[in-house]
Amino acid sequence: MSPDLSSLLYLIASVCFIMALKGLSSPESARGGNLFGIVGMVIAVVTTLWLSHLGWPLVVTAMLVGGAIGTFISVRLQMTSLPQLIAAFHSLVGLAAVLVAGAALFKPEVFQIAEGSGIKVSSIVEMSVGTAIGAITFTGSIIAFAKLQGIMKGDPITFKGQHLLNLLLLLGIVALVAWFAMVGSADAIAAQKIFILVALASFILGFTLIIPIGGADMPVVISMLNSYSGWAACGIGFTLNNPLLIITGALVGSSGAILSYVMCKAMNRSLFNVILGGFGGGAAAASGPAAEKKPVKIGSAEDAAFILKNASSVVIVPGYGMAVAQAQHVVRELADTLKKEGVGVRYAIHPVAGRMPGHMNVLLAEANVPYEDVVELDEINRDFAQTDVAYIIGANDITNPSAKDDPKSPIFGMPVLDVEKAKTVFFVKRSMASGYAGIDNPLFYRDNTMMLLGDAKKVTEELVKAMSGGGH
Amino acid sequence: MADPVTNLLSVAVQGAAAAAPLVHGSGPSHLVTNLTVFVLAVFVGYYVVWRVTPALHSPLMAVTNAISSVIVVGAIIATGVSALSLGSLAVSQVLGFVAVMLASVNIFGGFVITGRMLGKFKKKVKAAPAPAKKV
Numbered sequence: 003m004s005p006d007l008s009s010l011l012y013l014i015a016s017v018c019f020i021m022a023l024k025g026l027s028s029p030e031s032a033r034g035g036n037l038f039g040i041v042g043m044v045i046a047v048v049t050t051l052w053l054s055h056l057g058w059p060l061v062v063t064a065m066l067v068g069g070a071i072g073t074f075i076s077v078r079l080q081m082t083s084l085p086q087l088i089a090a091f092h093s094l095v096g097l098a099a100v101l102v103a104g105a106a107l108f109k110p111e112v113f114q115i116a117e118g119s120g121i122k123v124s125s126i127v128e129m130s131v132g133t134a135i136g137a138i139t140f141t142g143s144i145i146a147f148a149k150l151q152g153i154m155k156g157d158p159i160t161f162k163g164q165h166l167l168n169l170l171l172l173l174g175i176v177a178l179v180a181w182f183a184m185v186g187s188a189d190a191i192a193a194q195k196i197f198i199l200v201a202l203a204s205f206i207l208g209f210t211l212i213i214p215i216g217g218a219d220m221p222v223v224i225s226m227l228n229s230y231s232g233w234a235a236c237g238i239g240f241t242l243n244n245p246l247l248i249i250t251g252a253l254v255g256s257s258g259a260i261l262s263y264v265m266c267k268a269m270n271r272s273l274f275n276v277i278l279g280g281f282g283g284g285a286a287a288a289s290g291p292a293a294e295k296k297p298v299k300i301g302s303a304e305d306a307a308f309i310l311k312n313a314s315s316v317v318i319v320p321g322y323g324m325a326v327a328q329a330q331h332v333v334r335e336l337a338d339t340l341k342k343e344g345v346g347v348r349y350a351i352h353p354v355a356g357r358m359p360g361h362m363n364v365l366l367a368e369a370n371v372p373y374e375d376v377v378e379l380d381e382i383n384r385d386f387a388q389t390d391v392a393y394i395i396g397a398n399d400i401t402n403p404s405a406k407d408d409p410k411s412p413i414f415g416m417p418v419l420d421v422e423k424a425k426t427v428f429f430v431k432r433s434m435a436s437g438y439a440g441i442d443n444p445l446f447y448r449d450n451t452m453m454l455l456g457d458a459k460k461v462t463e464e465l466v467k468a469m470s471g472g473g474h
Numbered sequence: 475m476a477d478p479v480t481n482l483l484s485v486a487v488q489g490a491a492a493a494a495p496l497v498h499g500s501g502p503s504h505l506v507t508n509l510t511v512f513v514l515a516v517f518v519g520y521y522v523v524w525r526v527t528p529a530l531h532s533p534l535m536a537v538t539n540a541i542s543s544v545i546v547v548g549a550i551i552a553t554g555v556s557a558l559s560l561g562s563l564a565v566s567q568v569l570g571f572v573a574v575m576l577a578s579v580n581i582f583g584g585f586v587i588t589g590r591m592l593g594k595f596k597k598k599v600k601a602a603p604a605p606a607k608k609v
Contacts, residue, residue: 019541020518026526026534029595036588039537043544043581050547054554061553064571065546068578075579076586081594084532084587091539091583094576098545101573105552109566112551124505228535235545240508242548248508249515254542256519261531353528360531367594374598378528 011049012246018042081368085357089147092227096139099234103133120187130179132237134204139230141208156217171207220357221265222276229258268353270416301452307468313390315346323396327458330369350382352400383420392424396458402443427451430461533591540584549573
């Protein structure tokens, strides 16, 4: 295959990837978009295989083994574990980037980056960027995975001198890359050892960068790592002078960056603030003993069923608790029961509800909730005043009115759902404990709030039973 | 490698390409064309991704994850080279092999999970035809 032809095929693959993202602008076109992505990938892989006439068996074996593993995991996955899976997948891209950079370094002629007995300086720098970002993505994603999967506690892990350590690591990596470039341009063999140091230091940085970030900040972390995996691919693309890799990496990188921005904005925090981490831990400890007993209205399923039946519009506000309890199907049953009674039901989604962007939307979609019923924050906030019942299930901070009226609150300024404007608020909660930010929610103590304590799934099940049992 | 792709994209920025020799380093024209492609792609990404509906942010992540595994291209090149000289080549091939495998997990896994997610997003079922099915 001539280089011209292969480059043109790569161009087609790049366009396919752009179309894949474009398809996601609406659920109708999204499936076609995914198909575009697959076609683009097939073109990219076949073209590359065609270019390298030798070693087919090895490549195909690796692809079949990897493909089988990936397919198996994805087919069997429970949708509630989606954030973990995505984190794990990001780690693989990161590691792959490091390995490809390593492969290029050990055989520079094959990748056309050799120059004399060494490697081109520009290639070394590009390669190092790809490696460093890839390595950070790898270990960072593993920590994110461990926190989401519950292998590691979700609490932020902080220690003294943490930021200093990160800064020193970063400077160390920069210094190593400079050394790498100086040595590598003359002697490729000597450079290999420095490369390993760059990778090692970046692995450590990925680890120390993510451990201080708490579980509820995971939407930002996952988006950020998503972005990194793209930039890593970009770095490798620069090294290999491969426009397909550069274009795809840039698409993914900017996608992740935009998602991080959206998530940060939804929490009214800067990306910097999230990365520095440690949010929530201290506040939770402080408010624990100080919490005084205020009167709370605790209702039974029967009380709630009665009120729900007499409502004409209900807004369901899901949060991470719904995911944990796997309550999305029961919630839809509740909505169906209500709809049969002629009650209008909609779902209000806060951008940071759950553990990854769009988490709640996927869970509700899984439970067959039509996407027209699912409404975003800005749109639904106008309607809460005309809503009879807000049914909050497994969410807390995203409904906390302190964000609007208490400048001392750590979440002050964060856009929240105006659930308190509804005539009645039902709070399904396991206990009276506060949310991740460790902030008490004044909503609990309002006259129009009724607490339904218990497991999100169980409470909703009882509610459905009470409604259909006592009906007609 | 001659890159018609990059050339195509860089037509719009011939000026930048003309300035290539000014860039310090040994592969200036490559670097500049790569940079051109990169910057334009970031812009494309920016505008395309902002149009993605927030409801589909999870599938967006899954699909970007899948396509970022296009890094497999580099891994295939490393794995597929001829095994004429052993030594450093073997290292390169082993690294490439593992990278192909990892990236493949992602490619297949990513597209499958995206497909699964998107398959769940359904429109409202029309009330009328639904009961007819159930008899």
